[in-house]
Amino acid sequence: MAIPLYILGQETDPHSEKGVDCPGELPAASDPGLVERARKAKEALGDRLFVLGHHYQRDEVIQFADVTGDSFKLAQQAAARPEAEYIVFCGVHFMAESADILTTPRQKVVLPDLAAGCSMADMATFDQVEEAWEALEDAGIADDVIPITYMNSSADIKAFCGRHGGAVCTSSNAKRALEWAFSQKKQVLFLPDQHLGRNTAVLEMGMSLDDCVLYSPHRPPKAEELRGRKMILWKGHCSVHGRFTAESVDDVRRRVPGVNVLVHPECRHEVVTKADHVGSTEYIIRKLEAAEPGSSWAVGTELNLVKRLAQQFPDKNVSFLDKTVCYCSTMNRIDLPHLVWALESLVLGEVVNQITVDDDTAHWARVALDRMLALP
Numbered sequence: 001m002a003i004p005l006y007i008l009g010q011e012t013d014p015h016s017e018k019g020v021d022c023p024g025e026l027p028a029a030s031d032p033g034l035v036e037r038a039r040k041a042k043e044a045l046g047d048r049l050f051v052l053g054h055h056y057q058r059d060e061v062i063q064f065a066d067v068t069g070d071s072f073k074l075a076q077q078a079a080a081r082p083e084a085e086y087i088v089f090c091g092v093h094f095m096a097e098s099a100d101i102l103t104t105p106r107q108k109v110v111l112p113d114l115a116a117g118c119s120m121a122d123m124a125t126f127d128q129v130e131e132a133w134e135a136l137e138d139a140g141i142a143d144d145v146i147p148i149t150y151m152n153s154s155a156d157i158k159a160f161c162g163r164h165g166g167a168v169c170t171s172s173n174a175k176r177a178l179e180w181a182f183s184q185k186k187q188v189l190f191l192p193d194q195h196l197g198r199n200t201a202v203l204e205m206g207m208s209l210d211d212c213v214l215y216s217p218h219r220p221p222k223a224e225e226l227r228g229r230k231m232i233l234w235k236g237h238c239s240v241h242g243r244f245t246a247e248s249v250d251d252v253r254r255r256v257p258g259v260n261v262l263v264h265p266e267c268r269h270e271v272v273t274k275a276d277h278v279g280s281t282e283y284i285i286r287k288l289e290a291a292e293p294g295s296s297w298a299v300g301t302e303l304n305l306v307k308r309l310a311q312q313f314p315d316k317n318v319s320f321l322d323k324t325v326c327y328c329s330t331m332n333r334i335d336l337p338h339l340v341w342a343l344e345s346l347v348l349g350e351v352v353n354q355i356t357v358d359d360d361t362a363h364w365a366r367v368a369l370d371r372m373l374a375l376p
């Protein structure tokens, strides 16, 4: 099939960027009044509005967040504010879905730009995971397998886990979730981040790399390769954290004497193995808060957050682990013009870019989330 090429700025391909259509007047990014417009709209909406800002958001957006945090903390915060009619989620699509699942039916969750997705979440579609499960059934092992999905997955995938006796996990509780999973079944299908699954299994739970097998939906392993492997790792990864390399760790150690390398468990196994400290975004923040003045830190996570932490702790030498820019490009789609547009539309009584999860999916996704919340 021939793929049409469009001249930049003249035509759009509706299939290349799902959901980028923005009905209505989007303010220009250069509009000097944007900050004032956002402030006024927020003021007009008062307690009816609750703005959530993920740690990886741009500064221009995060300044309007009522609370900042990682995806799970933000969803919990939304659930704890039943009086807020509108939850404006400055994050990515799967996060807004989780907020919709955990809030009351009266509350409306808005994602200022529908194209703010997550490449990792998109690497596991419902149809692919259903097909994989059929392959496990054909291999005669499905009864021995429990699916666990990382928070960074679509509501469909969370619901799949709920239906099949599984649970959700975060980067903070992945070990506890896996311990629980192995108390239920012999094997785990870990979705969608191979790195978090492998790093937790090998570095925190003492499994070997041979206990893990990679499941590519495009080239599935043979039945005999799946049997007896404790961890069946979905072949997904984060396009941001997956960019850090073992060489970047070696390089920073050469350049900065005594540096502490602090990385997120979504980084590749060889990076995490070479690092001094590994943990979730919240862990990274706490670690830097508690660090000795004058100490040096090379941090392997999203660049907006690392830059903010470097500004927040000027008495510590905080640098970015890699020399190349590593923003989360999809998260960065939420910019001030989109936020202003979403807020001003709400002031006019128009709910734009509402994220809704259908009742059946929401029910089973909630089952998987509740299993996580009940973890010992």
Ligand code: SF4
Pocket: 056, 092, 117, 118, 119, 120, 121, 152, 238, 239, 240, 241, 302, 328, 329, 330, 331
């Ligand atoms: S940083 Fe990675 S996991 Fe997080 S939203 Fe961006 S692509 Fe997804």
